Amino acid sequence: GDSVTQMEGPVTLSEEAFLTINCTYTATGYPSLFWYVQYPGEGLQLLLKATKADDKGSNKGFEATYRKETTSFHLEKGSVQVSDSAVYFCALSGGGSEKLVFGKGTKLTVNP
Amino acid sequence: NAGVTQTPKFRILKIGQSMTLQCAQDMNHNYMYWYRQDPGMGLKLIYYSVGAGITDKGEVPNGYNVSRSTTEDFPLRLELAAPSQTSVYFCASSQPSGLASHEQYFGPGTRLTVT
Numbered sequence: 001g002d003s004v005t006q007m008e009g010p011v012t013l014s015e016e017a018f019l020t021i022n023c024t025y026t027a028t029g030y031p032s033l034f035w036y037v038q039y040p041g042e043g044l045q046l047l048l049k050a051t052k053a054d055d056k057g058s059n060k061g062f063e064a065t066y067r068k069e070t071t072s073f074h075l076e077k078g079s080v081q082v083s084d085s086a087v088y089f090c091a092l093s094g095g096g097s098e099k100l101v102f103g104k105g106t107k108l109t110v111n112p
Numbered sequence: 113n114a115g116v117t118q119t120p121k122f123r124i125l126k127i128g129q130s131m132t133l134q135c136a137q138d139m140n141h142n143y144m145y146w147y148r149q150d151p152g153m154g155l156k157l158i159y160y161s162v163g164a165g166i167t168d169k170g171e172v173p174n175g176y177n178v179s180r181s182t183t184e185d186f187p188l189r190l191e192l193a194a195p196s197q198t199s200v201y202f203c204a205s206s207q208p209s210g211l212a213s214h215e216q217y218f219g220p221g222t223r224l225t226v227t
Contacts, residue, residue, distance in 0.1 A: 034215070043116075043202055043218035044155075089154065098143050098162075098208050099170070100216060102154040 002027040006090045006103035013080055013110050021075040021106050023064075023090035031094030033057075033066055033073040038087045038105070047075075047088070080110045114138050116219035118203050124225045125193040133188040133222050135203030143206045144186040145216065146170075146178065148199040155202065161186055193226045200224070 007022040025031065032051045036044040048057030053068035062077045073090060090103040119134045137144065142163045147155040157170030161180040175197060177189040186205075190197060200223050204216040 041220075043220045044204075044216075045218065046215040049215065098206050098216075099145075099157060099160060100155075104152060104154040 002031065002092060002094055002101045004090050004092055004101055004103035006088075006106055008104075008106070009087075010107040010109060013108070015082055015110055015112050016079045017110075019075070019077040019080045019084075019108070021088055021090075021108070023073045023075065023103060025071050025073065025090075025092050027071075027092055027094045029094055030068075031092040033064070034091040034093075034100070035062070035064055035073070035075050036089040036091060036102075038089065040086070044089065080108070082110050082112050084108060085110045116203055116205055116217050118201075118219035118222050120222060121220070122223045124227065125190075127193060127195065127226060129193050130189070130191050131193070131224075133190075133201055133203075133224075135186045135188065135219060136184050137186075137203075137205040137217070138184065139205060139207070139217065140183060141205035141207040141217070142183065143208060143216075144180065145204045145206075146176070146186070146188045147202045147204065148172065148197075149202060149221075150199050158188065158201075190224075195226050198224060198226045 003026045034049045035047040037047045038044045048059040050057040050066035056065045064075045087105045089105045091100045116137045145160045146158040156172045159178040161167045203219040206216040
C-alpha cells in the first residue's frame with residue numbers, strides 16, 4: 001500500500017538557520033503530495049501541496065518540489081523563525097482517493 | 113465561518129464507559145474523516161464518509177462506530193472504552209473537485225484519556 005517516510009525528529013535549529021525535512025513516498029500512480037503543520041495545541045493545517053511531478057508548492061517561505069524520479073517531497077525554508085516551531089507532516093493521496101496517508105511527523109524547535 | 117468544530121476538547125473516561133465525540137463542519141463538504149494521533153505515530157484514519165448516509169472503515173476502525181445522518185455532522189462513538197483508545201482524535205473534512213486532491217480541513221482535536 002501507499003506509505004510516507006519522513007525524517008525522524010526532533011529537529012532543533014537556531015533562528016535564521018536553513019531547514020530541510022526529508023520526505024519520501026511509495027505509491028502507485030501519481031499521488032498528490034502535501035505538507036501539513038501542527039502548531040502546539042492545535043489541529044493540522046495545510047502548509048503547501050503539489051499535484052504533479054516537478055510542481056513546486058510554496059507558502060510562508062516554505063517550499064517543496066515534487067520529484068517523481070526520487071519519489072521525494074522535501075520541505076525547505078531558507079531562514080526559520082521561532083514561530084515556525086511546530087510538528088510537520090508529509091502526506092499523500094493517490095489513486096483518485098481523497099484519503100490521506102501521513103508520515104509520522106517531525107517536530108521542529110527553533111531557538112532565538 | 114467556524115470551519116470544523118469538535119467537542120469536547122478534553123475527556124477522561126473509565127474503562128468500559130461509552131462516549132460520543134462530536135464533529136461538525138459548516139463548509140458544506142461532502143467528505144468527512146476521523147483520525148487518531150498517537151505520539152510519534154502520525155495520524156491513522158479510523159472512519160470516513162463520502163456523504164450523508166455513507167460511511168466506511170479506515171485503517172483502525174475496531175472499537176469505534178460512526179454515523180452520518182447530515183452533511184454537517186459526523187459523530188464518533190466509543191462503546192466500551194479501553195486504555196488503548198487513549199489518544200488525540202481529529203475530525204477533518206474536504207470537498208473533492210476535479211482530478212486534483214484538495215486539502216482536508218481539520219478541527220482542533222479532542223484529547224481522550226481512558227483509565
